[in-house]
Amino acid sequence: MTIRSVVFDVGETLMDDSTFWGSWADWLGVPRHTLATLVGSVTAMGQDNAEALRLIRPGFDLVAERQAREEAGQGECISEADLYPDVRPALTALRNAGLWVGIAGNQTSRAAELLAALDLPVDGIATSGQWGVAKPDPAFFSRVVDWAPGEPDEIVYVGDHRDNDIVPAKANGLRALHIRRGPWGYLWAEDPDLKRSCDWQVDSLTEIVELVR
Known part of the structure; x- marks a missing residue:
């Protein structure tokens, strides 16, 4: 596929x-x-x-x-130091492989601006604050399908969270890829519902290119 x-x-x-x-x-x-x-x-x-x-x-x-x-001057802040080390290499490799790469999560509109300022190698950035709907609402994943090129089963959604990312992405027809890191990624790594819903499971984003080719 x-x-x-x-x-x-x-x-x-x-x-x-x-x-x-x-x-x-x-x-x-x-x-x-x-x-x-x-x-x-x-x-x-x-x-x-x-x-x-x-x-x-x-x-x-x-x-x-x-x-x-x-x-109070203590608002949202996203810097290069907040990114995991594998982020830029993985995003770059995916784009070089000819794939459309997007970022879409449960963040504010301000977070979208901060992410854009990092000049990541992606084709699009969107947040729940911009769309007016948040995960795990099916409408969020409908927006993803309308936004990203391809039919639902030609789009992979990558996330760490069982209930917000993997299960609803799969339920809405997308391919689901689980990243095993962060508290939720580790907590639910062997969860039966997550295992049934995810097409792939990785420990690093750099593994994704070979999996989805």
């Missing part, structure tokens, strides 16, 4: 989330390991990551707090 496009999740697929969560811990005034542990705990319970922030500050309003951080 021909693969025409490869689309990547962002957090813990392309980007190490340590800076992201660390900045929230600093903003809330708690040790970084405290928030990291809470994020892991709510994830294991099947809850949204934002619940970890609400455990620290009951009634936490994510939209309002993001705005407050921007106004």
